[in-house]
Amino acid sequence: MFNETEHTVFLPHDRLGALLAAIRAGGWQCVGPRVEQGTIVMAPLAEDEDLPRGVQAEQAPGQYRLGTDAKRRHFAWANGPQAIKPLIFAPQETLWRVARDADGRLAFETVMPDAPKLAVIGVRACDLAALALQDAHFLRKGRTDAHYGARRAQLFLVAVQCAVPASTCFCASTGDGPTPTVGYDLALAELDEGFVAVAGSAPGRAVLHALGLAEASPVQIAAAREQGDAAAAAQTRRLPGRDLREALMARLKHPQWDAVAERCLACGNCTAVCPTCFCHTEHDIPALDGASSRHEREWDSCFGETHGHLHGFNVRPDIRTRYRQWLTHKLAGWHDQFGRSGCVGCGRCIAWCPAGIDFTAEVAALTGASGGSGMEER
Amino acid sequence: MPHAPIDVGPPHAATVVSRVQESPTIFTLRLHLDDPDAQAAFRFAPGQFNMLYLYGVGEVPVSIMSDPEEHDIIGHTIRALGRVTRGLSALQPGDRVGVRGPFGRGWPLQDLGGNDIVLVTGGLGCAPAVSVIHYVLRRRARFGKLVVIQGVKHADDLIWRMQYEQWAKLPDTQVLVAASEGAAFWPWHVGRVTELFGLARFNPERAVAMLCGPEGMMRAAAESLLGRGLPETHLYLSMERNMQCGVGRCGHCQFGGAFVCQNGPVFNWAEVKDLLGHRGF
Numbered sequence: 001m002f003n004e005t006e007h008t009v010f011l012p013h014d015r016l017g018a019l020l021a022a023i024r025a026g027g028w029q030c031v032g033p034r035v036e037q038g039t040i041v042m043a044p045l046a047e048d049e050d051l052p053r054g055v056q057a058e059q060a061p062g063q064y065r066l067g068t069d070a071k072r073r074h075f076a077w078a079n080g081p082q083a084i085k086p087l088i089f090a091p092q093e094t095l096w097r098v099a100r101d102a103d104g105r106l107a108f109e110t111v112m113p114d115a116p117k118l119a120v121i122g123v124r125a126c127d128l129a130a131l132a133l134q135d136a137h138f139l140r141k142g143r144t145d146a147h148y149g150a151r152r153a154q155l156f157l158v159a160v161q162c163a164v165p166a167s168t169c170f171c172a173s174t175g176d177g178p179t180p181t182v183g184y185d186l187a188l189a190e191l192d193e194g195f196v197a198v199a200g201s202a203p204g205r206a207v208l209h210a211l212g213l214a215e216a217s218p219v220q221i222a223a224a225r226e227q228g229d230a231a232a233a234a235q236t237r238r239l240p241g242r243d244l245r246e247a248l249m250a251r252l253k254h255p256q257w258d259a260v261a262e263r264c265l266a267c268g269n270c271t272a273v274c275p276t277c278f279c280h281t282e283h284d285i286p287a288l289d290g291a292s293s294r295h296e297r298e299w300d301s302c303f304g305e306t307h308g309h310l311h312g313f314n315v316r317p318d319i320r321t322r323y324r325q326w327l328t329h330k331l332a333g334w335h336d337q338f339g340r341s342g343c344v345g346c347g348r349c350i351a352w353c354p355a356g357i358d359f360t361a362e363v364a365a366l367t368g369a370s371g372g373s374g375m376e377e378r
Numbered sequence: 379m380p381h382a383p384i385d386v387g388p389p390h391a392a393t394v395v396s397r398v399q400e401s402p403t404i405f406t407l408r409l410h411l412d413d414p415d416a417q418a419a420f421r422f423a424p425g426q427f428n429m430l431y432l433y434g435v436g437e438v439p440v441s442i443m444s445d446p447e448e449h450d451i452i453g454h455t456i457r458a459l460g461r462v463t464r465g466l467s468a469l470q471p472g473d474r475v476g477v478r479g480p481f482g483r484g485w486p487l488q489d490l491g492g493n494d495i496v497l498v499t500g501g502l503g504c505a506p507a508v509s510v511i512h513y514v515l516r517r518r519a520r521f522g523k524l525v526v527i528q529g530v531k532h533a534d535d536l537i538w539r540m541q542y543e544q545w546a547k548l549p550d551t552q553v554l555v556a557a558s559e560g561a562a563f564w565p566w567h568v569g570r571v572t573e574l575f576g577l578a579r580f581n582p583e584r585a586v587a588m589l590c591g592p593e594g595m596m597r598a599a600a601e602s603l604l605g606r607g608l609p610e611t612h613l614y615l616s617m618e619r620n621m622q623c624g625v626g627r628c629g630h631c632q633f634g635g636a637f638v639c640q641n642g643p644v645f646n647w648a649e650v651k652d653l654l655g656h657r658g659f
Contacts, residue, residue, distance in 0.1 A: 096388035098476065100433055105412075106474045108388035143625050249634075252656055279629030282622050286434035293434040295388070300629070307630055309620055311459040321658025329632060336635025 001161070001180060001187040001198045002225055007205075009213035010220055012194040016051065016074065019158075019186075019197075022210045023119045026203065028156045031087065032121030033080070039064055040080035042087070042120065051121070059166035059347065062356030069164070075122055075190050078166035081273045081352055083127040084120055088151040089134060089278065092298045095147065099292045111294070113147055119156035123184070125177030126169075126346040128159055130275030132183055136338045137278050156203060159184035163227045165235050168347030170360055173238030176344040179228035189224035196224040237350075237360045240369030242341060245332040247367045252324065256365045261320035263355045268301030270349035270359075271326065276334075276342045279307065302326050327362065389431045389476025390416050394469050395451060400537035404502065405467050406455045408444070409477060422446055423484030424509035425616060425644045429624045430454060430466060431476030438462040439621040439639070441506040442480060446513070452477065455505040455537070481624040482643050485510055485588055485614060493612070494522040494580040498599040500529045500571060500591025506616055507590050508538065511545065522585070525578045527554045529571025529595065533561035552579055571595060575602035582607035588644075589615040597655055600647060613647035633659055 002008070011019060020030055024047070034043040035052050045051075056067040057077035069076035094111040101107070123131075138148035162169070162178035171177030180187045185204035188195040196216045199205040216224075241247070271277040281300040286293040300307060303322045308315030316322045334342030343359075350358050363369070392409040399405050411417035422428075422442050429437045438460070444453030458467035469475065487510065495514050499507045507526075514521050526545060530536045536555065543565075546553035554577055560568035567574055572595070587603050589596040596615050603613060619631035619638040626640035634653045636642060641649075653659045 098388070098431075098433065100474075104472075104474050106391040106433060106476060108391065108476060110388055138627070140626075143627070145627060249652075278627070280623075280627075281630075282437065282628065284434055284436045290434070297628070302629070307620070310618060311457075311463075315619065316658050324658055325632075328634075333632060333635040337637075 001189065001196075001200075002221065006198050006200070007208075008196060008198045008216045008221055009208055009211075010194055010216040011188070011197045011211070011213055013074075015211065015213075016195070018211055019207070020045070020121070022207045023121075023156060023158070025210070026117075026156070026207060028117040028119035030119045030121055033075075033077070035066065038066060040066075040077050042080065042083055042122075045121070056164060057166060059168040059351040060356075061168070061350050061358045062353055064351050071192055073163070073190050073192075075160045075188075076164045078162055078164060078169050079124055079126070079346055079348065081348060083123050083275060084131050084155075084157075085134065085275050087118060087120065088155065089138065089148055089299075090151075092296060093147060094294045094296050095282070097292055097294045100290070110146070113150055115150040115154050117154045117156065118151070119158060121158045122160050123157055124160065124162050124171075124346070125180040126171045126344040127275055128157065128180055128183035129171075129174075129176035129344040130346070131157075133276045133334070133338060133340075133342060133344070134278060157184045157186075159187040161187070161189040161224065161228050161231075163190060163231050165231050166347060166351070167236055168350040169235050169345065170237040170239060170347060171345035172232035172235050173242075174341065174343055174345035175242055178231040178235075179225075189227065191220060191223055191227070196220050237347065237358070239331075239341075239343065239345070239360060239363055240367055243335060244341070244363065244367060245335045248328050248332050248363075251366050252328075254366050256362065257320050257324050259365075260323050260357060260362050261318065263357055264303075264319050264323050265355055266303040266319045266322055267354060268303045269352045269354060270357075271301040271303060272299065273348035273352045274330075275346060275348070276330075276344065277301075281306070302329070327359075327366075331363065387478075389429070389437075389478045392452070392475050392477045394471050394473045394475065396471055397469060400455060401535060403459070403467075404455060404457050404537055406443070406453060407466065407469065407475075409452045409454070409475065410450060411452070411477060412474075417450060420449070420452065420480075422452075422480035424487060424513055425484030425506050426480035426482050427506075427621070427624075427639075427643065428452065428454065428477050428479030429481070429621070430456075430462070431478070432462045432465045433474065433476070435465050436462050437476075437478070437622070438466075439481070439624065441616075441643075443505045443508050445509060445516075447516075455502065457502050478624060481621070481639050483641065485616075485644050486586075487513055490586050491520040492522065492584065494525065494585035496525045496527070496578060496580050496585055496587040496603065498527045498571075498575075498587065498589045498591070498596070498603075500595040501531070501535065503589075503591030503616070504528050504538070507588065508541075510588060515545075515548070522550070523580050524548075524551045525554070525580050526552070527571060527574055527578060527599075529556045529558075529574075529591070531557070532559045533557040533564045554578065572598045572602070575599060586612045587614070589613070593654060600651075604647075610647050610651075614644055615647060615650070616643045617645060617650065618643065
């Protein structure tokens with residue numbers, strides 16, 4: 001946001017409901033933040049539902065606690081455990097089904113998802129960067145994933161600048177935040193009195209136009225810009241570089257892999273909350289009457305025992321090799337595959353790790369970088 | 379809904395045309411796609427693989443061993459080991475399976491004219507190599523010497539024994555077979571296949587080697603062949619990983635930054651040598 005060519009308007013706090021109504025009028029169902037089970041989750045919003053106000057999310061290694069924002073802002077939380085990924089890369093879905101007739105003949109058919117128009121309210125710059133990486137993976141030319149693509153085409157994304165980063169955030173060091181720059185339909189920056197708003201697409205412009213908002217003042221725009229800069233400066237964690245491929249692949253026998261394997265439970269939480277992890281299994285669910293079978297895919301984790309399974313042996317039999325696979329894929333393999341790192345600095349893998357393993361601290365220990373991790377908090 | 383392309387959509391239905399028991403655990407299925415247009419359009423390169431689907435159970439990746447110019451049949455030689463392959467081994471002619479493919483990159487056969495061809499295979503690694511042997515023999519004048527080196531654990535594990543004996547009698551063709559455990563009337567070497575590498579007769583300056591089998595064996599073969607002066611760029615190997623989707627999407631077959639199902643399974647030595655032998659990749 002904040003580019004010179006785009007019309008920047010001001011949305012008072014009391015017109016946030018009107019914004020959601022205008023989005024709904026465009027045919028989109030709204031998904032947005034809701035407080036559930038002690039976290040911010042992205043959930044379908046009822047028509048008369050207000051977004052939570054004054055909620056903060058305090059995050060630290062292995063810790064996520066909701067707190068209170070004295071300024072009663074709507075988006076004073078950095079992120080919840082999930083955002084866009086499960087909405088388009090479904091955690092579990094049927095890809096195709098097959099029917100078998102009495103003569104044993106097989107008839108296969110694709111099963112496509114019901115993909116309604118969906119607006120996601122409150123996604124962050126890190127989520128948009130992660131979405132771009134998921135798009136690169138699932139919508140590769142000539143290899144487009146129909147199921148992902150069907151849902152992706154229906155998205156309307158309302159991004160919000162992160163003004164209150166969590167202690168686990170390090171998007172400034174990966175270059176992905178905290179202010180959204182691309183990939184949104186609408187972007188908001190929340191000030192005390194309301195939102196600076198800008199469109200990033202034709203549908204976004206149409207929604208803003210319908211609201212008939214006044215232009216944002218230069219003071220408001222400057223305040224939003226400064227707020228983003230301050231949020232970046234406030235981040236305590238960071239990665240020591242944006243291309244760590246060579247550094248990590250030269251350290252495949254580093255003792256830190258053993259050290260982290262001592263603490264890692266191989267639970268797969270990090271891969272489940274990671275907005276760029278794309279691994280999934282495929283398996284069949286035959287019907288009880290034997291006449292048909294569904295072929296499903298389901299999120300998988302490289303920390304699981306079956307991920308590296310080959311007949312006769314397991315490529316990654318222990319936690320050391322599984323953690324190394326995850327980290328080197330994220331920070332090295334992604335460069336080969338998609339031309340950049342697979343980490344967008346959202347910090348979810350740090351907060352949601354039950355053992356409190358700090359991704360940035362592990363990278364710092366592996367690469368010998370100093371000051372990379374905010375370890376003083378632990 | 380119209381059928382998506384064979385590789386990204388659901389499988390094509392196929393019928394088992396014949397089944398041959400090659401050894402106590404190894405069998406060959408020859409398949410014909412039920413859709414005649416799909417069968418007519420099916421083309422593959424030796425070294426590529428299909429995903430074979432057993433109804434109600436799931437899919438497995440299996441390399442294609444039939445001749446690429448045999449357009450009415452798709453052949454797979456399979457070892458019955460897991461849930462799907464044991465089920466596939468119970469199939470009989472007339473039974474149905476699903477087929478998706480072909481996937482990945484095969485052997486670079488188009489570019490090898492004028493070279494000696496050295497094939498080093500271990501165990502069932504001979505299956506993806508046998509279509510290379512047929513390819514070379516059918517175009518014999520285009521290639522130099524053909525050297526076939528095959529290792530098995532036990533003499534009884536050697537499938538296609540008659541074929542090896544026939545190939546051994548051909549001019550400019552050398553067949554070296556080793557079994558770690560021999561058996562009565564075993565005419566070949568008893569010991570490790572690595573002990574045979576020194577006997578291979580080829581011109582390292584104009585030879586191409588293709589390796590398929592256990593990674594330890596492939597590394598030993600590579601070391602020996604490179605030691606004899608074979609350029610790295612002339613050394614290829616076929617990698618095996620946990621392929622599930624075949625289209626570089628599910629993530630299980632990653633080897634460093636490569637998706638084995640797409641970027642492989644055949645790699646040039648230089649592409650994989652840094653990670654090969656690193657346990658965990």
